[in-house]
Amino acid sequence: MEAAQYPAHWEADVVLSDGGTAHVRPIHPADADLLRAFYSRLSEESIYFRFFGPRPRLSDREITWFTNVDYTDRVALIATIGTEMVAVIRYDRIDPAEAEVAFLVEDAHQGRGVASVLLEHLAATARERGISRFVADVLPANQKMMTVLKQAGYTAQSRFADGVVRMTLDLTPTETSQEVTAAREHRAEARSIKRLLSPGSVAVVGAGREPGGVGQTVLRNLLAADFTGPVYPVHREARAVAGVRAYPSVTAIDGEVDLAVLAVPAEGVIEVVKECAEKGVRGLIVVSSGFGETGPEGRARQDELVRIARAYGLRVVGPNCLGVANTDPAVRLNATLAATVPGRGRVGFFSQSGALGTALLQRVAQRGMGISSFVSAGNRADVSGNDLLQYWEEDPATDVILLYLESLGNPRKFARLTRRISRRKPIVVVKSGGATQNVPTGHAAPVLGLPDTALSSLFEQAGVIRVDDLVQQFDVAQLLAHQPLPAGPRVGLVSNSDAMALLAADACVRAGLEPRPPVNLGAAAGAAEFGGALASVLPDVDAVVVIYMPPIPGPAAEVAAELLRVSRDQGKPVLATFEGRTGMPPELRTDPVPGWGSIPSYPAPEEAVRALSHAVRYARWRERPAGVPEEPDGVDTAAARRLVRAGLREGAAETDAAGLLACYGVRVWPAERVDSAEHAVAAAERLGWPVALKAADPEAAKRAGTVRLGLTGPDGVREAFEGLSRQLGLDAALAVQRMVPQPAVPTVIGVVEDAAFGAVVSFGLGEVTARLLRDEAYGLAPLSREDAAALVRVPRTAPLLLGGYGYPPVAVEALTDLLVRVGRLADDLPEVVRLDLDPVLVGESEAIVLGARAVLREPPGPRIDGGPRRLGGFPA
Template structure:
């Protein structure tokens, strides 16, 4: 087969198992010298295992053969770090659907997961080229290669003959292979962030002698936090900065450097990155501005920064960021521009805004809440919130995750990670830009096309607690960090103020909580009265709010001590409005710094109630089973793909929705477009009376009076045809369809393929009022049984499906099954960018799809979270 064009979409930056990065790409003829250099660094053992014998050097003919491939029957991928090749993997097709695979990893880079990630990428390219099996001949002593082939998660078989083990891998994607990929991704990305947050040494490049300069500010903050490792100022001329010996360059430093903070002008950053790579630095924090936020030229500079850093194995925080902090006593890292960093706490905090980050850290410190670690990503050109989620999931010092997001770089991956992590640690998000869904200038992130209401639904599906503002975020975080989750919505109120208690009751009702009658103790109540009341309330409620606002100061310490004593180990959350204080008052803390059991305080009872309501909803979400991907019977994915492939040359275009849906076990009731009264009568005979005559054009159908129901006789059909023709005008398309024989609730189901999130399924009722109010709910495809159930129950008009307001109960399980099948179709076929099922009638015993439309778009790259592991 002739060589095809260089497949640039196979290129990817990847994170290795130790947290470093590498670049994966197809081999090119220009890599001949790079291959020779790579081969010269291999050990005799590695060469022997690859070629089954000694081979001191590769001949020119072999070099040409290995570097000139057709990207179809012969494919080779290489991994590079810097300018050097460190690994190569290749396949050669030996028969239809089968190829032989082999790989080599430089000895110095073995054990870093290079082979595993290359095998994932080569398997994806092979499937793209119609190859379904890999075979590999391996010497029995080559245990490393056999382990890589066995542990990738594909179905593997092996047999021994003639001194060689022949291994066969079935490349069909499996749940096991996906789990292996996800697990490796998690470990690698978590490790890459750990290396940033727990460095053994830090260099500050651009640490000048002028007070108030950016570099000197970071340096002084590092020293002021008493960082546990050496700190190296880098300045071209100064001998010392802030009393610490300075070095003229990173490479001149006489010790190892794990982390470098770059505070040099933007046009000098790239040169410093190369110095850091030469020195062996593991990570970079670029606080310098002058990148993507300044316009196209700055964005090009930002892209080049990330490309070079990743190529040399470094992760980058920023540019244009505030920095990072870690309050672990073993590290004590404050590599930020903020002089105030909160004390030790149980909350991990990610902020994209540098300027806002300073204020946020001050707010957290004022509350006495504490953090475990903090990252300000700035333009988030590389390190993102997704990376921090992977790290905080395993970090034993972090119980709650806070995210302030201005953009989402990979929304689909975020949803996947959040859904898993939320079951272990709550995630509280403030997402700005809700009215515009825009992306700040400079951010390496796509513009979201979905309305903000859709984003809220998808956060809900993933168990993410979305709050309106930063004050609410901290309010919720302090409750989650130090108190147990509530088992239900029942709230007990104990107060020394009737007015504040009534405000709390009203607030509870407005957010769906169930307040018990408040216990009003009177203005003069002291510690004993509060303790007795609290003890009596706790057994019969799920949470308690204590309101202590004495008219005359005095006795607060005793009341606080009694609240702590009674609430300890009760297993239910207790929160307070304690003298109007905000955060974690010293009187209500367990230990000098807040520890589990400390009671959070709020300025007003309404704020305490709002925080509790968010936590109650999260606890309910945790009670639902996580759900698993459904094994659906009666699905012919191959036939559906053939239908789509046959039309891709004509896109954008519509496809026969009835035929496509049938591949997934879904039936669309036939409708016939007619041009005359007699054609309408004949269609009615074929379809079976009674029939419906309606406008065939979906837009015309939105007008009132464009449907005629219950037509049984020929004269009735003719009369309806004439009537609709007069109303819609000559030439209007009309359609005949059999009438549903039972009462049914009309619904509307749609699928939209979003570039960031992938396939999104929406559901709403078809009543006019519901449509006008956009009473819809959304979930990411594919849908679990639990997702489908939540989707059906989320619209405000959902009670109409369950026998309320005079409507009969309908076949909800059948509706959920339809949603699951449609979600699977959307997941399998990203080329189907839109599906409209309108209307879908849900009756007592069945679900009937009366109208269906499907639209295709051009073939696209895999979804953002699809395919093998890659950064970005």
């Protein structure tokens, strides 16, 4: 009998509920000994619950039955940690749509969420094999198994008969099941990061005796920060390093080790990882270089590092990274190469660049901002910005999240997380490589296929504040960390310099803010004048920029104290250009230093206004209803899937776009292809006058001069046909289409299935100038009604739809509905890799699709960030 083909795409690394990791994979015949060893470690109770009776051992026949499956009607997945199997789940098909499910978890690993994550993965494999229901017979005393099945989020039913509870699970994903999966993912990943940032003890492997070495630098920084737990230098020969007793290996350490910092040559890292796993270390920071950044050999070494670490339950920061820091007084961790770490603050900071990390920390410290925690991920082979987002979302010490990104490993997950987190905490991002879209060598991340403008648009949809550089990032962060969000765009200006007040007012107008007439106090103004002016301005504005730039040294401390007193408890942001200083001057800080209500300072008023404008846009986004993607009426997803499958079976590169759109309640304006002037006249008679004659090929129709509009009679159609035939070639296909019976604005809607982001919807105006300037907006599918309404308003030419520049307002609601329907189609059908609705004419009462084209391709695999929980693979 031919062996069933092993489905390697079912393999996955997963994070468990306590933050550890495990590997999930299909079982295969070579696992016989692994299964025997696993079974030998089970308690009598676990065996009884699984088999409904005592079974001290499995027979050879049973071992063969359990390990030899066909991966279709009989499937088993196992979870392994290190070299041991710790859990197994299986299904056996009992009819075409139903299968019986059962699982076993080793007693020592129960309560870690192993069964829940295995059930998620088995449900996904079952759906892939056409199974829509699981049934499970459970003893009433087996509360753990019933809890796992009930809490999966699927629609469940249960009945009791003959001493057994039969539970039935409908495997159709529901909103509840998706929420359960996301919540478990969030808790698990957040805990895995907490284990890295709050260790009880740290080992530094490769801490040499020579000052200035990488390992000794990390060791000295740990000691200088007064880390609250024990620190263990590891050196093969030295008895002590930096005055601290050293150990020849990690396994020789006589205490527990939670975190290990690896500063050994790249060739020796894998062996040290195995030692750490044997010791029970829970996390690794690999500052060593010589991995993915060096080329294919280093990349293979990097992949092996992560594979082994995850297999043994460890998360990895790095390699080629600066390290991590946590300013919590209960931890005081500086496991980095940077001697300067800012004091305690409310900002979490993630940087991919190790080389840049030191300079970034110094800049933050110079500004007096402070941080809650810091992670430099280096090559980002395992721990990524997404993991840190999960942690900072619930971290009570973090109010603002800063990300310096050189690549995005899972952009769709990033968008999903940031959209949720931004509702509670601002996220300020610098994304390098915008012009080139390049990814640094060594990063486990794809090159993005979308233009940088699309990335900005997607960030905006998720509420992410994207800034151009690090200076702007810190400018915005110091405002958001210490001042409330503005309620609107009205800005008050209080200044002792008329010239600088005018600069600030101009900056406000350029940024889309609404400045009020500046209050100029004169060069000699002191604390009383500034306090009185601020108090008089605050009630009628949403934010105030105070400019204190005395021509000669003045009573700075008194002015600062008065500004703090007046602005306290007003609930409105106050910013300053205070003697040209940058950051959080001591005079403008509140306790604890610097606390909530501290007033940030900027070297020039334009920079203060720029930071404020970002805060205004972010506040406006937070006020907008979150919106939930809806199921529009008149949608027949099953019919659409049948069309797509039929097209793929026939090997078609394109499908009937009009028929596909009709399944989603979208009508394409009728058109007829014609091959002669007389056929064109006949088509016009059937469609109704007046008509347009155009190139039938959508690409050719975009060129200027390939459309004849407003043809009202047979002679005009014949003349137009002959002219276009000469212009395009006698064999060019032409089409006749009835004219839209109202003035309308041409727009373009598109869908592209991006390898990193999944289905992305684009929108722009169809005018030639707008196309040339690529004045487009982008959104991830599916789109909520709020997403679609916002998308319409993003292009710079959007005022032409909204009644600007003397144009009549058009049916924006109809356009919004059309975008929602297209977004639903894009999300439902990953096989539609490109969809163009061009043009879409938006008139006073409706949006009319004149042309549509759909391109099909069999997807290479499941969408990124789709399906059950899993860590990134290789590449991540």
